[in-house]
Amino acid sequence: xxxxxxxxxxxxxxxxxxxxxxxxxxxxxxxxxxxxxxxxxxxxxxxxxxxxxxxxxxxxxxxxxxxxxxxxxxxxxxxxxxxxxxxxxxxxxxxxxxxxxxxxxxxxxxxxxxxxxxxxxxxxxxxxxxxxxxxxxxxxxxxxxxxxxxxxxxxxxxxxxxxxxxxxxxxxxxxxxxxxxxxxxxxxxxxxxxxxxxxxxxxxxxxxxxxxxxxxxxxxxxxxxxxxxxxxxxxxxxxxxxxxxxxxxxxxxxxxxxxxxxxxxxxxx
Amino acid sequence: xxxxxxxxxxxxxxxxxxxxxxxxxxxxxxxxxxxxxxxxxxxxxxxxxxxxxxxxxxxxxxxxxxxxxxxxxxxxxxxxxxxxxxxxxxxxxxxxxxxxxxxxxxxxxxxxxxxxxxxxxxxxxxxxxxxxxxxxxxxxxxxxxxxxxxxxxxxxxxxxxxxxxxxxxxxxxxxxxxxxxxxxxxxxxxxxxxxxxxxxxxxxxxxxxxxxxxxxxxxxxxxxxxxxxxxxxxxxxxxxxxxxxxxxxxxxxxxxxxxxxxxxxxxxxxxxxxxxxxxxxxxxxxxxxxxxxxxxxxxxxxxxxxxxxxxxxxxxxxxxxxxxxxxxxxxxxxxxxxxxxxxxxxxxxxxxxxxxxxxxxxxxxxxxxxxxxxxxxxxxxxxxxxxxxxxxxxxxxxxxxxxxxxxxxx
Numbered sequence: 001x002x003x004x005x006x007x008x009x010x011x012x013x014x015x016x017x018x019x020x021x022x023x024x025x026x027x028x029x030x031x032x033x034x035x036x037x038x039x040x041x042x043x044x045x046x047x048x049x050x051x052x053x054x055x056x057x058x059x060x061x062x063x064x065x066x067x068x069x070x071x072x073x074x075x076x077x078x079x080x081x082x083x084x085x086x087x088x089x090x091x092x093x094x095x096x097x098x099x100x101x102x103x104x105x106x107x108x109x110x111x112x113x114x115x116x117x118x119x120x121x122x123x124x125x126x127x128x129x130x131x132x133x134x135x136x137x138x139x140x141x142x143x144x145x146x147x148x149x150x151x152x153x154x155x156x157x158x159x160x161x162x163x164x165x166x167x168x169x170x171x172x173x174x175x176x177x178x179x180x181x182x183x184x185x186x187x188x189x190x191x192x193x194x195x196x197x198x199x200x201x202x203x204x205x206x207x208x209x210x211x212x213x214x215x216x217x218x219x220x221x222x223x224x225x226x227x228x229x230x231x232x233x234x235x236x237x238x239x240x241x242x243x244x245x246x247x248x249x250x251x252x253x254x255x256x257x258x259x260x261x262x263x264x265x266x267x268x269x
Numbered sequence: 270x271x272x273x274x275x276x277x278x279x280x281x282x283x284x285x286x287x288x289x290x291x292x293x294x295x296x297x298x299x300x301x302x303x304x305x306x307x308x309x310x311x312x313x314x315x316x317x318x319x320x321x322x323x324x325x326x327x328x329x330x331x332x333x334x335x336x337x338x339x340x341x342x343x344x345x346x347x348x349x350x351x352x353x354x355x356x357x358x359x360x361x362x363x364x365x366x367x368x369x370x371x372x373x374x375x376x377x378x379x380x381x382x383x384x385x386x387x388x389x390x391x392x393x394x395x396x397x398x399x400x401x402x403x404x405x406x407x408x409x410x411x412x413x414x415x416x417x418x419x420x421x422x423x424x425x426x427x428x429x430x431x432x433x434x435x436x437x438x439x440x441x442x443x444x445x446x447x448x449x450x451x452x453x454x455x456x457x458x459x460x461x462x463x464x465x466x467x468x469x470x471x472x473x474x475x476x477x478x479x480x481x482x483x484x485x486x487x488x489x490x491x492x493x494x495x496x497x498x499x500x501x502x503x504x505x506x507x508x509x510x511x512x513x514x515x516x517x518x519x520x521x522x523x524x525x526x527x528x529x530x531x532x533x534x535x536x537x538x539x540x541x542x543x544x545x546x547x548x549x550x551x552x553x554x555x556x557x558x559x560x561x562x563x564x565x566x567x568x569x570x571x572x573x574x575x576x577x578x579x580x581x582x583x584x585x586x587x588x589x590x591x592x593x594x595x596x597x598x599x600x601x602x603x604x605x606x607x608x609x610x611x612x613x614x615x616x617x618x619x620x621x622x623x624x625x626x627x628x629x630x631x632x633x634x635x636x637x638x639x640x641x642x643x644x645x646x647x648x649x650x651x652x653x654x655x656x657x658x659x660x661x662x663x664x665x666x667x668x669x670x671x672x673x674x675x676x677x678x679x
Contacts, residue, residue: 159654159663195654195661197477197551197584242663258665265662265669 019155019163019204019237023192056189063187063251064089068096071150071185071249079104079147082139085111085165086120087152089185093249094150095127106131107142111165113231136167143178150183155192158264160242160257162186163194163202166235172244181246188250191264196239209235358611358632360640368608384413398519400557400593401463401491408459412452462592466658470588471496473656474553475503477586482507482550485583487539487574489519490555492588494526497553501532508532510549514539514570516613516641539570542577552578556589561671562598563649563664565589569642572602575651584653587664591657591674594667602645611639 067089075081075097081104083090094106106124110133111117117133124131134142149171155163162168162184175182196202211233221229242257252263359368388410391397397406442450474496478484484507486493497509509532513520520536527534537545552574558566565571565587575585599605615631618624631637652664659670 158661193660197586197653198582201477201584258663261663261666262669265659265666265673268660 019192019194023155023190026193060187060189063189064092066251067185067187067249068092070251070254071183072097072100072102074148074150074181074183074247074249075102075104076147077102077104080107080145081105082107082109082142082146082149082171083120084109084117084149084151084168084171085114086116087185089187090150090152091120091123093185094124094129098127098129104129107134107146108132109134109136109139109167109171111167112136113234114165114236116165136170139171140174143174143180146180148181148183149175150185153184153186153190154237155190155194156184156186156248156260157192157239158195158261160245160248160255160260161196162240162245163192163196163237164240166238169199169238169240169244172240176244182244184245184248186248186250188252188263191260191267193264193268199235199239202237202239204237205235209233358638360638362603363606363608363640363642366606366608368610382410382414382417384410395517398517398522399489399491400555401467401590404592405459405463408455412455415448415451415455418448458592462590466590466592467492467495469658470590470656471499473661474586474588475500475505477551477656478505478507480506483510483548484508485510485512485545485549485552485574485578486523487512487520487554487571488514488517488568489523490553490588492590493553493555494523496588497527497532498530501527501530508535510535510537510545512537512539512542512545512570512574516609516616517568518619519568539573542574546577546581546583549578549581549583552583552585554585554587556587556593557644559587559589559594559655559664559667560599560646561594561596561668562600563652563667564599565647565649565652565664566599566644567647569602569645572645572647572651575647579651585651587652587655589655589657591659591670594671594675596668596671599646602642606645607643609641609643611641614639614641 071093075094079102081094083094083106097104106121106129108117108121108124108131121131121133151162151164151168151171153162153164153168157163172182194203199205213229218226242260245257248255248257248260255263356368388406391406392403397403470492478496478500482505484497486497486509500507509527511520511524511527511534513524513536515538524534524536535545554565554567554571554575556565556567560566565575578585597605611631615625615628616623617626628637628639631639649664654661655664655667657670659674662670
């Protein structure tokens with residue numbers, strides 16, 4: 001058990017954005033500790049662990065299909081959807097909706113600095129769905145033309161809030177102000193036992209983020225150097241409080257943010 | 270004048286006259302009721318003085334000398350006339366809530382165990398303050414009652430109708446065993462649901478206190494006090510702002526405790542909370558009870574502090590043991606509350622020596638009423654998180670905890 005814990009710690013610390021990773025690892029540890037009571041000798045135990053690991057991996061892939069089926073009901077015919085960055089679940093959901101012969105358009109935020117929104121647009125156009133890239137800063141401009149917002153997530157926290165690529169919180173606030181529904185589409189293994197009080201209570205938040213430069217040397221730097229500097233000290237994920245989320249489509253069903261806590265408590269009981 | 274208007278006016282006058290008559294009747298009835306108990310025999314009041322002087326180890330009330338008994342009766346007569354006055358000065362909107370008229374142990378039936386009488390006295394004079402302390406004191410008193418209990422003749426089956434812990438005990442068990450078991454159960458309850466729970470809550474709470482935090486708290490919660498002391502012991506550098514309110518001034522005790530431990534503290538009254546909130550990073554509050562709709566029932570003034578914090582987007586963290594969760598639902602502070610003695614508001618001193626203020630003649634002023642509410646309700650939207658011994662949960666998950674951890678025993 002100790003070596004398992006150490007291994008998961010190592011994994012978590014090696015990857016930069018380890019929230020979904022830590023969620024999965026914690027869940028696996030939990031699953032293993034609960035089911036290993038009935039196994040007697042060590043060899044059988046080892047085999048049991050390997051099998052449960054394989055089962056979890058297989059389940060993870062199948063889970064997205066299930067979410068796709070559930071989420072399709074929220075995309076109405078002739079709708080305009082707004083999505084943020086690139087998420088495999090959201091992609092699957094949109095492709096499933098297109099396969100159901102629904103006609104809709106998609107606005108995709110550019111999502112700097114990763115620019116994953118461009119990849120998403122390419123995939124959608126290939127699937128025959130009209131999609132276009134908008135600036136992250138143009139979200140307020142376009143929100144009144146949009147019918148619904150869909151996002152994926154790195155993790156869902158205990159109160160039903162989301163941790164996702166930077167810009168999600170902004171998008172949620174704008175959607176709420178414009179009275180548009182904000183749906184999160186997420187696999188249940190991403191439920192994580194964190195309870196952030198605000199943005200600065202996230203494990204990804206360090207004191208180095210968004211610091212001010214040394215004014216004496218700043219004037220000597222070239223534009224490229226400045227860009228390099230500020231890209232390093234900007235956050236890559238943010239936290240969206242549950243008040244801004246309308247519903248979460250998971251493989252456990254369509255939940256409200258307070259329902260997430262219910263599921264987590266049952267899981268970790 | 271228009272005939273329709275005239276009749277409306279007449280009706281209104283009639284209704285008003287009827288209301289006045291009903292109000293006068295009600296006042297007369299209340300006065301009549303207060304007058305009757307004053308005639309109770311001296312032996313009843315004799316028991317109360319015994320309770321006051323001894324440590325309540327004796328179960329038999331010794332009859333007192335005639336002189337002591339007579340002084341007590343005059344005292345109680347005075348108290349009854351005062352009660353009558355206070356009754357007619359009840360605020361109408363809160364007339365459904367009983368005012369705690371101060372301990373009148375002369376009215377207590379003789380069958381009540383002295384330990385419970387002592388408890389009642391201590392509660393009414395706020396000698397024991399705070400939800401946890403009251404709970405522990407009550408349970409300890411019940412333990413004494415159980416230890417001194419003797420099964421009444423031929424009523425062995427009556428035990429089965431007592432509360433559920435007692436009713437689940439095997440009827441074959443002997444009295445001694447049953448008593449030992451019950452006392453043990455009470456000890457376990459205190460240990461598991463309060464003492465150990467508090468330690469677990471402190472562990473979770475430490476995760477949320479970092480260097481440089483400015484923490485605001487209201488009145489005095491025993492769990493929050495433990496948490497702040499523990500955080501200081503761990504070497505975390507933080508400041509505390511204590512908000513206090515009249516007439517209880519419970520925050521003073523917390524201030525004493527924290528300052529003695531070496532924590533940097535600021536002390537302010539409730540009316541300054543908007544100003545004090547400017548530099549605050551987190552708010553920690555205690556609870557008296559937690560409703561199933563996620564609403565917090567706590568010391569009066571808590572709701573104001575929580576609302577002010579939410580307005581400035583400051584996280585509000587409640588520290589609450591799960592035994593305080595109830596499956597009741599409450600939407601406002603009116604339907605269930607407690608009224609304290611209105612005379613407490615008259616004293617404006619901040620030290621032990623009482624100093625009457627402008628309100629000292631309030632009983633003589635016909636249209637003036639004093640209201641001393643003890644608790645209020647904080648709606649769930651002002652609460653960020655609740656720290657319990659089962660973890661940090663959003664306040665909407667209180668019924669989930671009740672469902673999973675405390676199934677109803679039928």
